C-alpha cells in the first residue's frame with residue numbers, strides 16, 4: 230500500500246462533476262490547464278472517465294436531480310479517492326441557499342476532503358488547494374507511519 | 381438498417397443550460413434528435429422573487445458564469461423600464477465596456493473549445509491564453525475575473541479610474557495581433573475548411589422559423605442583433621458593424637464570432653476614449669408597481685428579462701429567457717442528416733454545447749454497442765487526422 234500511496238500522490242487524475250453550477254467554477258478548473266497556470270506540471274490531468282480518476286472535483290449547488298447521480302459517480306470511483314468541493318455553491322450553496330431545488334450542501338451527500346471557497350475561486354486558489362491536499366497526506370503518512378484510511 | 385439511440389448528457393460542465401440529447405442514428409447518419417432540458421434547475425426565477433431588487437442583480441449574475449454581465453444588464457434594464465429612467469451616461473459607457481469585454485472572453489472560450497473538439501489543441505491553448513488577457517482587463521476594471529458585480533439598478537457599482545484607462549487600452553490592443561493570427565490560422569487551414577464547411581447548415585428560412593438568435597442567426601444571413609435593432613447602452617453612439625454571413629454552416633459561425641471579437645475591441649476602444657464625466661448612479665429608493673422588460677445581446681444571442689413589481693421591495697414576478705433556449709431547437713435542422721463525428725462540432729457551433737460531448741454515450745437499441753463521450757471526441761479528432769493524411773497524399 231505504501232507504494233500505491235506514493236505513486237498516487239505523484240500524479241493525481243482529476244474528474245470534474247458539475248452539479249448545477251453557474252459554469253464559472255468549471256471554467257476556472259479548465260483554466261488551470263491552460264498555459265498561464267498549467268496544472269499539468271504537478272502531474273495533474275483532467276480525465277474524461279470517473280473510472281480513471283483519483284480526485285473528484287465537484288462544483289455547483291447540488292440540486293435534487295443530481296444527488297443520486299453524485300452518489301453513483303462516487304461509488305464508481307476506484308480507491309483511494311479524494312473529493313474536492315469547489316466554489317461557494319458546493320460548500321454552502323451560496324446564493325442558492327434558499328432555492329427549493331437545492332436541499333443540502335455537498336458534504337451532506339458525500340464526504341469531502343478539501344473545501345476551496347470563492348465565487349468562483351481563482352485558478353491559483355484551486356491549485357493551492359490541491360497542493361495542500363497532497364502535502365497533508367504526505368505529512369500524515371510521515372507522522373503516523375501508516376496509511377490514511379483510503380475511503 | 382437498425383436504428384441506434386445515442387443519449388447525450390444530461391450533465392456537462394461549462395454551460396448555462398445543461399440538456400439531454402437523444403440522437404437516433406442509422407449507421408453513421410443521424411436521423412433524429414430529441415431534447416430534454418431542466419437538469420441544472422436551481423429555481424432562480426422563484427429565488428429572485430424572494431430577494432430585494434438590489435440582491436437580484438447578484439442572483440441573476442449567477443444564472444450563467446459566462447454571461448455574468450448579460451443577465452444583470454437585462455435585469456437592470458427591465459427594472460429601469462418600470463421606473464422609466466435611464467442610467468447616467470457614464471454608467472452606460474461603463475456597462476457597455478464590461479459587456480463587450482465579456483463578449484470577447486466568451487467568444488475566445490468558445491473558439492478554444494471548438495478547436496479542441498476538432499483535434500486542434502493548439503487553438504484551444506492559444507485562445508485560452510489570449511482570454512487570460514481579457515480576464516486581466518476585467519480584473520482591473522471590476523476587481524473580479526468572473527462575476528463582475530458591476531451592475532446596479534440605476535447605474536453601476538464601481539467607477540473606472542482614470543489611471544487604469546491606459547493599461548486597459550494597452551491590454552485590449554495587445555490582443556489584436558494574436559486575434560489576427562488566430563483568424564488567419566482558421567481561414568487558411570484547408571483541414572479546418574474540410575471539417576467545418578457545409579457541416580451543420582442552418583438555412584436562412586430555418587433560422588427565422590426556429591427564432592434563432594445571436595451568432596447562430598447571423599451566420600445564416602439573418603441580420604438580427606439587439607445592439608443595432610433596438611440599441612441600449614451606448615451602442616448607438618459608437619461606430620461598429622454587425623457581422624453577418626450567408627451560409628449558416630459551422631465555418632460561418634466561426635467567422636461571425638471571430639469578426640465580432642474585432643468589433644468588440646473597436647467598441648471598447650471607442651468607449652474608453654469617449655467616456656464622459658459625471659455620476660455613475662441615480663440612487664433609486666423605491667420601485668413603483670408596474671411591469672418592465674429588458675433585452676440585450678448576450679454573446680450567444682438575445683437575453684430577455686421581464687419583471688413585474690407590486691410596489692414592495694421585491695419583484696412579484698421575474699421571467700428570464702436565455703439565448704440558448706431559442707438556439708437549441710435548431711439542432712433539429714442542423715444535426716439530422718449529418719455524420720456522427722460531425723455532431724460534436726455541430727452541437728458546439730451554437731455555443732451551448734461544447735461540454736455535452738464530455739458526457740456523451742452512444743448506445744445501440746439492444747445495448748450492444750457503447751461509446752462514451754471520449755470516443756465521440758476521438759472520432760471527431762480522428763476524422764481530422766484522416767483528412768490531414770488524405771491531403772498529404
Ligand code: SF4
Nearest residue numbers: 250251316317318348
Ligand atoms: S460558487 Fe459562484 S461561480 Fe461557482 S458555480 Fe457557484 S455561483 Fe457559480
